[in-house]
Amino acid sequence: MEVTDKTFKQEVENYDWVVLVDFWGSWCPPCKTIEEVIARLEKEVDVKICSVNVNRNPITAKKYDIYGVPTLAIFRNGKEEERSVGSVTEGQILEMLERANK
Template sequence: MALEVTDATFDEVVLKSDKPVMVDFWAAWCGPCRMVGPIMEQLHSEYEGKAIIAKVDVDAHQQFAAKYGVRNIPTVLVFKNGEVVEKQVGVAPKSVYEQKINAHL
């Protein structure tokens, strides 16, 4: 399962990571988010050891969603060295997410 990140763990898990981190900002009530979820689960398995695939529930943890201007969900951000290097708003095919993470490996 993709790593659940909270406001309390975001800094340590995402911003201080030495690997690229793909973060899916989602909510349980969001239909399109349920389409992205299984893709994130697959990527979590496929990129284990190379990148971190994480999820932030924006209903429970709003601090970093607000900080990074997440207005629509799902929004997927890729972080490298603590900076946002890629962004995908809305549902996209798995290949789009792979391309975004591969660009930073």
């Protein structure tokens, strides 16, 4: 789901289990390609997934120091636990989720 500066707290920080957050930019071809994977994973895996456009939501991007996009971050109980910066394959995302669900 698409999350904004206004809804980030409610959807991610106040969420009681694991959330995968995809921080992406409007200029960013790798982000566009990851978007397809995220859309597929949303249907296939039992983990909450949120997308944040860093250009449209500068407050959240600054708060979490998103210095490059795409950034994929795992939040557990509202705390960032792991992040990966730069393009990743679907397999690498699944590995992240596996670690998070342990």
